[in-house]
Amino acid sequence: xxxxxxxPEENTPSPAPAASRRQFIQQAGRxxxxxxxxxxxxxxxxxxxxxxxxxxxxxxxxxxxxxxxYASTEAKGSGPPNPQPRDQRVGYAVxxxxxxTLEEILPAIEQCKKAKLVALVSxxxxxxxxxxxxxxxxxxxxxxxxxxxxxxxxxxxxxxxIVLPNSMHxxxxxxxARAGKHILCEKPMATSVKECEEMIAACxxxxxxxxxxxxxxxxxxxxxxxxxxxxxxYGKVKLIDxxxxxxxxxxxxxxxxxxxAGGGSLPDIGLYCLNTVRFLLGEEPTEVIATTYSxxxxxxxxxxxxxxxxxxxxxxxxxxKAVSSYGTYNTKRYRVxxxxxxxxxxxxxxxxxxxxxxxxxxxxxxxxxxxxxxEKNQFAAEMDHMAECVRQxxxxxxxxxxxxxxxxxxxxxxxSARQGGKxxxxxxxxxxxxxxxxxxTQS
Numbered sequence: 001x002x003x004x005x006x007x008p009e010e011n012t013p014s015p016a017p018a019a020s021r022r023q024f025i026q027q028a029g030r031x032x033x034x035x036x037x038x039x040x041x042x043x044x045x046x047x048x049x050x051x052x053x054x055x056x057x058x059x060x061x062x063x064x065x066x067x068x069x070y071a072s073t074e075a076k077g078s079g080p081p082n083p084q085p086r087d088q089r090v091g092y093a094v095x096x097x098x099x100x101t102l103e104e105i106l107p108a109i110e111q112c113k114k115a116k117l118v119a120l121v122s123x124x125x126x127x128x129x130x131x132x133x134x135x136x137x138x139x140x141x142x143x144x145x146x147x148x149x150x151x152x153x154x155x156x157x158x159x160x161x162i163v164l165p166n167s168m169h170x171x172x173x174x175x176x177a178r179a180g181k182h183i184l185c186e187k188p189m190a191t192s193v194k195e196c197e198e199m200i201a202a203c204x205x206x207x208x209x210x211x212x213x214x215x216x217x218x219x220x221x222x223x224x225x226x227x228x229x230x231x232x233x234y235g236k237v238k239l240i241d242x243x244x245x246x247x248x249x250x251x252x253x254x255x256x257x258x259x260x261a262g263g264g265s266l267p268d269i270g271l272y273c274l275n276t277v278r279f280l281l282g283e284e285p286t287e288v289i290a291t292t293y294s295x296x297x298x299x300x301x302x303x304x305x306x307x308x309x310x311x312x313x314x315x316x317x318x319x320x321k322a323v324s325s326y327g328t329y330n331t332k333r334y335r336v337x338x339x340x341x342x343x344x345x346x347x348x349x350x351x352x353x354x355x356x357x358x359x360x361x362x363x364x365x366x367x368x369x370x371x372x373x374x375e376k377n378q379f380a381a382e383m384d385h386m387a388e389c390v391r392q393x394x395x396x397x398x399x400x401x402x403x404x405x406x407x408x409x410x411x412x413x414x415x416s417a418r419q420g421g422k423x424x425x426x427x428x429x430x431x432x433x434x435x436x437x438x439x440x441t442q443s
Contacts, residue, residue: 090387093119108379114387152179189403191262211396212403215378234341242334245325264304270324284429395437
C-alpha cells in the first residue's frame with residue numbers, strides 16, 4: 001500500500017473536452033427523451049465522441065451563419081454582423097474631435113466590419129487624452145495638428161478621416177496625401193472649385209484614394225428610392241421637392257464665419273439636397289435658378305447667407321426645387337413626384353430615424369405604404385466602403401470628382417443669386433453617374 005499523499009492533480013478527475021453549445025443541446029434533448037423526461041438537465045453529459053472540439057484556426061473565412069429560428073412566413077433577422085478580425089481591418093486616423101466626431105463617427109467606427117480606429121489628431125490635448133482612453137488609443141498614436149505630418153511614419157494608419165471646418169479640408173488633404181495616406185474627407189469637400197481640383201491632383205499624384213463623406217449615398221432607404229426612381233416604378237419622375245432647414249444658435253460658431261465655412265446654409269445643409277438629387281437621378285443639371293436671403297439685423301448672418309432657394313433642371317425633364325435655411329425649425333425632407341405615384345422621405349437626412357413612405361393608386365384607391373428596410377449606421381457604412389476600396393483597389397463611390405461637381409453647381413447657384421435669379425447654364429453631361437466610382441456593397 002502506497003502511503004504517499006496524492007497530489008491535487010492526481011486527486012482531480014481529468015475534465016472532459018468541452019462540447020459545443022449545439023452538441024450539448026442536441027445530446028440533452030436525446031437524454032431527456034431516453035429518460036422519459038425524468039432526469040435533470042444537469043445529469044446529461046455528452047459522450048466523448050460528441051465532445052471532441054477542434055481548436056479554431058487563425059486563418060480562413062470568419063463569416064458565421066446560423067440556422068433560422070422562425071418559419072419562412074416571418075420576417076428574417078439581420079443575422080450575426082460577421083466583422084473581419086481586427087488585425088485585418090483598415091486603420092483610420094480621425095482628425096478633429098468636435099461634435100460630429102465624438103457623437104457619431106467614433107461610436108460608428110466601433111460598429112464597422114472592415115475598419116478600426118488606430119489614431120487621433122486634435123488641437124486639444126486634454127480632450128484627446130480622454131477620448132484616447134475611452135477608445136484604447138495609445139499615447140504614441142495621438143497627434144497634434146503640428147505633428148499631423150508624422151502620420152507618414154505610422155504604418156497602422158492607412159486612411160485619414162478629416163472632420164474639420166470646411167476651409168481646413170484643403171490643407172489637411174494635401175498634407176495627408178504627402179504623408180502617403182488615403183483620405184476620407186467630410187463634406188463640403190472644400191470652399192472652392194480650385195481647392196477641390198488641387199485636392200484631387202494631390203491624391204492622384206501619390207496614387208492615393210480620395211473619398212468625400214456623402215453618407216446619404218450609403219444609406220439603405222435612399223438607395224431604395226434611387227432604385228424606384230431609375231426603374232420608373234411609378235413612371236417617369238417629373239418633380240422633386242426638397243428642404244433641409246435648422247435654426248442655428250451660437251453666433252460665434254465656425255459655421256457662421258465665411259473664412260472657415262466658405263458659405264452659409266447652402267454648402268452645409270443645402271448640399272444634402274443637391275447631392276442627394278444627383279444621386280437619385282444619376283443625371284447632372286443643365287440649368288440653375290437661385291436666390292439667397294438673410295434676415296436684416298440678425299447677427300448670425302453678417303458673413304454668410306441664412307437661406308438659399310434654388311431650382312435645377314435636368315436633361316430628363318425633371319424639375320427640382322430645393323431650399324436650405326439656418327433660421328427656421330428643423331426640417332429634413334424630400335418628396336419625389338412621378339406619373340403614377342410619389343415617394344416621401346420625411347425625415348430624409350438625419351443621422352438616424354430616416355422614414356420612407358410611398359403613395360400610389362393601382363386600383364383607383366390610394367395606397368400608402370412604409371417599406372420595411374433595416375436601418376444601418378451611415379457613418380459605419382461609408383467608412384467600411386472606403387476600407388473595402390483600399391483593400392480591393394477600387395474607386396470609391398463618392399470620390400473627389402463627386403465633391404468637385406457639387407462645388408461647380410454651388411458656384412452656379414451663388415452666381416444666379418448674385419444676378420437676381422438669372423438662369424445659369426451648366427455644361428451638359430451625357431453619362432449617368434459620371435463622377436461616381438464603384439457602388440458600395442449592399443448587404
